[in-house]
Each structure stands twice: as structure tokens, then as C-alpha cells.
Amino acid sequence: MKRIVLIYAIFARDFQLVLSVVLKDTPILGSEKNNPRLLTKDILSNGFDYIISQNHSVFFYQEDYEDMYVGGTDFVLKLNGEDYRVIEKYPLKTTGQQQCQEGLCGNVITIIEKFQDSLFVCGTNSYRPQCWKLFSSANNQSYEIVESYEGTGISPFEYTQNYVSLTVEGDLYSAAPLDTDGSSLQFRRKAGSRTNVWMYDNWVSEPTFISASWVKRLEDPDNEKIYIFFREKNSDTNPEADPWISRVARVCKVDEGGSKRFFQNMWTSFLKARLVCGFPDESLYFNRLLDIYVMHAEKWRDTRVYALFTSSWNATAVCIYTVGMIEEIFENSTFKGYNKDIPNPRPGACVKNSRSLPLATVNMVKDHPEMSDWVHSVHTKTPFYTSNYNYTKIAVDRVKGVDEHMYNILLLATDSGKIHKVLEAGSQPFIISETQLPSSSRIQSMKLDPKRKKLVVGFSEKVSTVDLQRCQEYNKSCQECVLARDPYCAWTKSGCKPTVPGGIQNIMDGKTDVCPLEEKKQERRKKRNTFPASPADLRADHAVPLGVPFYLSCPIDSYHATYTWEHGGQRSPCLQMQTNCLHLIPSMEQDSYGTYKCVSKEKGFTKVVKNYQLMEQKIAETTTDSEKMDIPNKRNDASAFVPQIICITLGQAVAVLGML
Incomplete structure (x- = not known):
């Protein structure tokens, strides 16, 4: 009883202060900006639990592959494409007698790609990176290993090191360290039918590669480019400058390197430019690139690049670019640090025989690969979306509406295991919903299955799926x-x-x-x-004595709505407690009785969320004859009734406060 009385005292003394603690990381009512409309806790029915928790996982899915593949430590799993159950496991344990360094043993799978006629898998292999080709067996139901390759430069030595990979028409492109300490990191064409090529060391400074993407040009395949997104150490040593700067670079798919006498096996088409996301008018930028999602379009210039950034002030942003805008910079900008005539062919141009390029063109690429102009986003002056949420991953789905128009939906993962579904409709984002995934660990991997409208999410202990068509929430x-x-x-x-x-x-x-x-x-x-009423839709009747505190509660259906309480022709604002709106009656009086309505209003749509009918409870009905002698004292001591009243009306709030 003392604990419940104390809870009442806290509420009565400083209700708003308690709410400010309880509402941490909870949306504030009535605002669309940076505010999910709906909060849900997803019950993830599909997926599976790992037998042993994984430090790292990697997904592979392509629509021409009906199934999905998951790589962990010492294994690759084949998942059923319909319900994501495990249908086959391929053991890939460390080969040879490698010695563990700092206790990092095992073969952590880092790469799964469709390469030539097989599934190509690479792993750390206890600090000796190795790759394998998995070919379909005779019955086409499983895979068998028939070839293995040295994996240095394709897979990192340990999963915490930076790496990226991409397969293009039978060629493998990758960036992975050449040394065990994670150094000698550069983007290369590492295997396949074309010549192996690599970067000139001075082109980048301590890079972190984020993503690589091939953009097709069906009408002009010889001009197809590979785009590389990364961040690198900022050469500006000003103490106020951000230590990182974000980049987009490109190389030509047909690039075979330079001649035997100059730049042999080096990219002759490498160019890079600064990727800008921020508020140029205020010189305020998000400089740390975190993740990339490329949405390919029928016309290559319309291909969209969704880039997730963070900043030195712990905010995140999404900026959107088109490949046409990126190419505009590479094709027309001057070269940073170069003020002479630009040679012909223009440095970075794709030519069928790169070995025949004139020395002046190749030298320009060697010494001045950076563009003077910056690549600005579609919205130019501002990011598409900024937030104080710590987003870590991004995917973007394309959905056809009833009006036959296509709409883009951003799927953003937070560092606390939430998924935000954000609508791109015009220049303003609209956060449709926030889904809290049931896991105690961070999201390791995330892959969109656009065909089935699912988002597959990897945690250390399991792989789960999020249904993107949760229409029952609005039913x-x-x-x-x-x-x-x-x-x-x-x-x-x-x-x-x-x-x-x-x-x-x-x-x-x-x-x-x-x-x-x-x-x-x-x-x-x-x-x-058609839709049976839930308990929250029914009217609640309560008999309450005079002189005691009482609290009414109604559920929040939308965080974009405003909520008010109506009683006796008067309106009062909602007091938000996580997913509920509360109304505080400090002490019941005669005019406190009657009907109370919790009303929400959003874009002109008004509805009654909850009805209450409060009636006076006579003291004689709840006391014995011996207690009647002390009725006046009990009328003046409201806390005597607190245990009964609060337990009935604030069960959830009591539970919340009990966790503080």
C-alpha cells in the first residue's frame, strides 16, 4: 500500500516531470514532423532462431533466385522463399590448420553472391580468407563445393573490417584489406573474364566503403559504370572540420587498365566527387555516410540513390540523388587542383580500348581524379528527411497505389531495433509507422523482398521477417x-x-x-x-467516492492526431503516458461525475476513442458499521482510497513507474 500511495504522491506532485521520463523515445502527439503515425509491436511469425548466437550475418537474395541465403559462422543456410524456414544447411568450416588471433576463430561468412554459374561464398577462414563456388547438385535440391579460391582482397580477415563486393556479368568487384590489420583497402576488379584492375594508392585516404552498384545502359552498354559509395578521411585539418567526408566514385565497366608502360592494371577511368547532404546556406552538413540503397529505373538517368548519413551532432539524414545528377558532375565539372586545358578524350570517359588512351588523359586521372563541383541531392537546399533517431540501415520499396502511380517507401532501421516506414510523396516525408521488433540485440542485416513485400531482418539470435502489408492496423x-x-x-x-x-x-x-x-x-x-468492438471501444462505468483522485485513460491510435477530454461542456488536453492519453481528476467533487469522452481529431476526422461514465460511490456501501464512526476523517484523507482506485484505473502506468 505504501508503494501505491507513493506513486500517487509522485503523480500529484509533479505529473509532467514523471511523464517526461516515461515518454523518453516516445513520439509526441499532434505533430507529423519526425513523428511516426502509428506504433506497433510486431509479432514475427516467420523466420528461425540460430542454435548459437551469431556475431555477424550476411543475406543474399535476388528475384530470379526463389530462395534466400544466410551466411553465419561456419555455415550458409538456404531459406524457403515463402515462409523463410531453413530448408538446407551447408557447413563451411575453417580449412587447414589456421591459428586463431585474439580468439577470433571460425569461418565467418562475409560474402554471398551469384557469380557466373554458381553461388559464390567467401569467409574469414580464421584469418586466412577463403572463397568457394557452390554448384547445384544433380537433383537441383542442394549445393556441393567443387572449387575453392584464395580470398584475400575479397573477404576481410575478420568480420569487423570494412569490405564490399559486387558481381557484374561474370566479373567480381570487391574492396577488402590486403593485410591482417585492415590496411591496403581499395576497390578492385578481382576475378572474372576481364583483366584484374586496382586503384592508385593516392586516390583515397583511409576509406570506408559502403556500397557498389552497377547501373545498366541497355542502349549503350559500353558506357556502363560501376558506382562506388564511400567515406574517407577529410584532408581539411581545420579543428572545426568534420574528420570524414562522403564520396561517390565511378569506373567504367569496360576499363582494362592502362598500357604496359604506364598504369598497367590500374583504373584509367576512376573519378570521385563529394556527396553533399545538408543545409548549404548554413554550411551545415551530414558528412558521415552510413548506408546506401540504389533503386534502379528503366531509364538509367532516373535511377535513384538513397543515402543515409549521420553527423557530428548525433542526427541522421536521408538525401536522394539520381544517377543523372551524379553523371552531370562527372561529365561537366572541372577537376580539382587543375586549371589547364582538359585533354581529349576527357579523363574518366569510357573507351573500348583503355590501353590506347593518351598519356595526358591517364595522367589527369592519376593526379587529379576529384571533381571541383559537388553532387547535391534532389532537394538541393535540404535533406529529404532529418531525424534524431539513430538510423543504421536503409532499404526502399516501390508500391503501386490504387491510382496506378508508384510510391516509394523508405524502410529505416534504428539502433534500438525499430523499423520506420516512411512515405516519399513529393518533397515531404511522412512517417507511416514505427514497428518495434521483439529482440534484445541490434539489427545486423536487413534485406528487402519486394516480390513478397517482406523485410528480412537479421539479429544475433535469429532471422525474422516484417510484413510490410499490415493493413489490419487500420481496419x-x-x-x-x-x-x-x-x-x-x-x-x-x-x-x-x-x-x-x-x-x-x-x-x-x-x-x-x-x-x-x-x-x-x-x-x-x-x-x-463486420468488425467486432474491442474492449477499448466499450463504455466504461466506474463508481468513485467523493474526495479521492481518479485517472481516466484511452489508447492512442495515431500520434499525428490531437486528443482532448470532454466533460460537461468543457474540454481539457490529453496527458500522454506512452501509448495512452490520461485525464487527471485530483479530487472527486460533485461536478466531477458524469460522462467523459476521449476524442481524437486528425485532418478533419473526429472520433470518440473511449467513453467513461463516473457515478458517485456512497461510503455506506463500502464500509462496515465500525468504520462509519470514522467517515469524516476518511472523506478528508484521499490517500485511503488510493490503492483501490489506482489499481483499477492505472494498472499500466503503475507497471511503467515500477520499472523506472
Whole structure:
């Protein structure tokens, strides 16, 4: 009883202070900016648990491969493409008698790629990187290893070291350390039908490679480029300068290196430019590139690059670029540090025989590979999206709406295991939802399955899937389905369902006037006949004595809505407690009784979330004859009733406070 009285004292003394602690990392009501509309806890039914927790995992999925592959320590798993169950395990343990360094034993799989006619797998192999080709067996149900290769320069020596890989038309491109300490890191064409080529050491300074992507040009394959995204040490030694600077570089797919007498086996087409994300007018930039997602388009210039950045002030941002914009800089910018006539052919140009390039062109690439101009984002003056959430990974899905338009959905993973679903509709982001994944560990890997509209997420203890079509979350009415602005979902005669022709949506602004007029009249009947009311929808009656404190609570359905409490013609604001709105009555008086309504309003749509009816509880009804002698004292001592009242009405709040 003392503990419950203390809880009441805390609430009564400084309610807002308690809320400020409880609401840490919880969205604030009534604002769309940087605020998820809906919070959900995902029940992940598909996937599997590892037998032993993994320090590192890597995913491989392509739509022409029906299945997905997961690499861990000493194994590769083949997952069923429908429900992501494990259907086969391929052991890939350390080969030879390698000696462990600093206790880092085992073969941690770092690369899984489709390479030539096989599945190409590489691992750390206890500090002696090794690669294997896995060919389909005769019955086409499993793989068998028939070839192995030296893996240095393809896989890192340990999984914590930086690396990246890419396969293009039978060629393998990679960046991985050549030395055990993680040094000698550069982007190379390492294996395949074309000549092996590598970088000139002076081109980059302590790089961290993030991603590499091949952009096809069906009408002009000889001009196809490989784009490399990375960050490197900033040459500006000013104490106020950020230590890192983000880059995009490119090389030509047809580049075979220079002639035998100059730049043999070196890229002759390497150019790099600064990738800018920030507020140029304020000279405020997000300089640390974290992750990249490339969304390919039918026209190569329209291919979009979604880049995730962080900053020195612990904020993150997403900037969007097009390959056309990137190419504009590489094709037209001057070269940093060079003020003479630019030789012909222009340095960085793709030619069928790179070994025949004139010395002046190759020398320009050697000594001045950086562009003077910067690559700005589509939105130029600002990032597309900025946030105080610590995002770590990004993927982007493309969804066709009822209006036949395509909408892009950003899927952002936070360092606390949450997934934000963000709509790109025009220049403003709209955070549709936040899903808290049930795991105690950080997200290691994330892969989008656009065909099945799933997001596959890897943790140290398991692999799980997130259903991107969780339309049941908006199933209460047409208005709530439309307000969600979720391109995956539309209102139909059967409720809010995955988008189908003829459904009802308003993705661009979420206004509910697209819903049928009779919807409002029929809403109650539909709820009764089609969607059974949940306990939260029912009216709650309470008998409460005079003179005691009382708290009312209603669930928050949308963090973009505003909530008010209505009683006796008066309105009062909601007091937010995590996923609930509270109303505090410090001491019950005669005019405190009656009907209370918790009302939400969003984009003109108003609804009653919860109804309460408070009635006076007579003291004689709850006391014995001996207790009646002391009724006046009990009327004045509200805390005597606190245990009963708070336990009934603030069970969740008590539990929350108990964890503080």
C-alpha cells in the first residue's frame, strides 16, 4: 500500500516531470514532423532462431533466385522463399590448420553472391580468407563445393573490417584489406573474364566503403559504370572540420587498365566527387555516410540513390540523388587542383580500348581524379528527411497505389531495433509507422523482398521477417485506412486490405473526403456486424467516492492526431503516458461525475476513442458499521482510497513507474 500511495504522491506532485521520463523515445502527439503515425509491436511469425548466437550475418537474395541465403559462422543456410524456414544447411568450416588471433576463430561468412554459374561464398577462414563456388547438385535440391579460391582482397580477415563486393556479368568487384590489420583497402576488379584492375594508392585516404552498384545502359552498354559509395578521411585539418567526408566514385565497366608502360592494371577511368547532404546556406552538413540503397529505373538517368548519413551532432539524414545528377558532375565539372586545358578524350570517359588512351588523359586521372563541383541531392537546399533517431540501415520499396502511380517507401532501421516506414510523396516525408521488433540485440542485416513485400531482418539470435502489408492496423474504418497514407493498403468492402484496384486511398494528403458519405452513417453498424468492438471501444462505468483522485485513460491510435477530454461542456488536453492519453481528476467533487469522452481529431476526422461514465460511490456501501464512526476523517484523507482506485484505473502506468 505504501508503494501505491507513493506513486500517487509522485503523480500529484509533479505529473509532467514523471511523464517526461516515461515518454523518453516516445513520439509526441499532434505533430507529423519526425513523428511516426502509428506504433506497433510486431509479432514475427516467420523466420528461425540460430542454435548459437551469431556475431555477424550476411543475406543474399535476388528475384530470379526463389530462395534466400544466410551466411553465419561456419555455415550458409538456404531459406524457403515463402515462409523463410531453413530448408538446407551447408557447413563451411575453417580449412587447414589456421591459428586463431585474439580468439577470433571460425569461418565467418562475409560474402554471398551469384557469380557466373554458381553461388559464390567467401569467409574469414580464421584469418586466412577463403572463397568457394557452390554448384547445384544433380537433383537441383542442394549445393556441393567443387572449387575453392584464395580470398584475400575479397573477404576481410575478420568480420569487423570494412569490405564490399559486387558481381557484374561474370566479373567480381570487391574492396577488402590486403593485410591482417585492415590496411591496403581499395576497390578492385578481382576475378572474372576481364583483366584484374586496382586503384592508385593516392586516390583515397583511409576509406570506408559502403556500397557498389552497377547501373545498366541497355542502349549503350559500353558506357556502363560501376558506382562506388564511400567515406574517407577529410584532408581539411581545420579543428572545426568534420574528420570524414562522403564520396561517390565511378569506373567504367569496360576499363582494362592502362598500357604496359604506364598504369598497367590500374583504373584509367576512376573519378570521385563529394556527396553533399545538408543545409548549404548554413554550411551545415551530414558528412558521415552510413548506408546506401540504389533503386534502379528503366531509364538509367532516373535511377535513384538513397543515402543515409549521420553527423557530428548525433542526427541522421536521408538525401536522394539520381544517377543523372551524379553523371552531370562527372561529365561537366572541372577537376580539382587543375586549371589547364582538359585533354581529349576527357579523363574518366569510357573507351573500348583503355590501353590506347593518351598519356595526358591517364595522367589527369592519376593526379587529379576529384571533381571541383559537388553532387547535391534532389532537394538541393535540404535533406529529404532529418531525424534524431539513430538510423543504421536503409532499404526502399516501390508500391503501386490504387491510382496506378508508384510510391516509394523508405524502410529505416534504428539502433534500438525499430523499423520506420516512411512515405516519399513529393518533397515531404511522412512517417507511416514505427514497428518495434521483439529482440534484445541490434539489427545486423536487413534485406528487402519486394516480390513478397517482406523485410528480412537479421539479429544475433535469429532471422525474422516484417510484413510490410499490415493493413489490419487500420481496419476500424475507411477514414482510418485512408489517414494512414500507406500505399500497401486500401479500403475495400472487406475492410482495409492490401491494395487492389477499386480500393479507396488518398496517399498524397490523407484527406478522408474520398470515403463514401454513407460511411459515417453506417460506421457503427459495420463495426457491429463486420468488425467486432474491442474492449477499448466499450463504455466504461466506474463508481468513485467523493474526495479521492481518479485517472481516466484511452489508447492512442495515431500520434499525428490531437486528443482532448470532454466533460460537461468543457474540454481539457490529453496527458500522454506512452501509448495512452490520461485525464487527471485530483479530487472527486460533485461536478466531477458524469460522462467523459476521449476524442481524437486528425485532418478533419473526429472520433470518440473511449467513453467513461463516473457515478458517485456512497461510503455506506463500502464500509462496515465500525468504520462509519470514522467517515469524516476518511472523506478528508484521499490517500485511503488510493490503492483501490489506482489499481483499477492505472494498472499500466503503475507497471511503467515500477520499472523506472
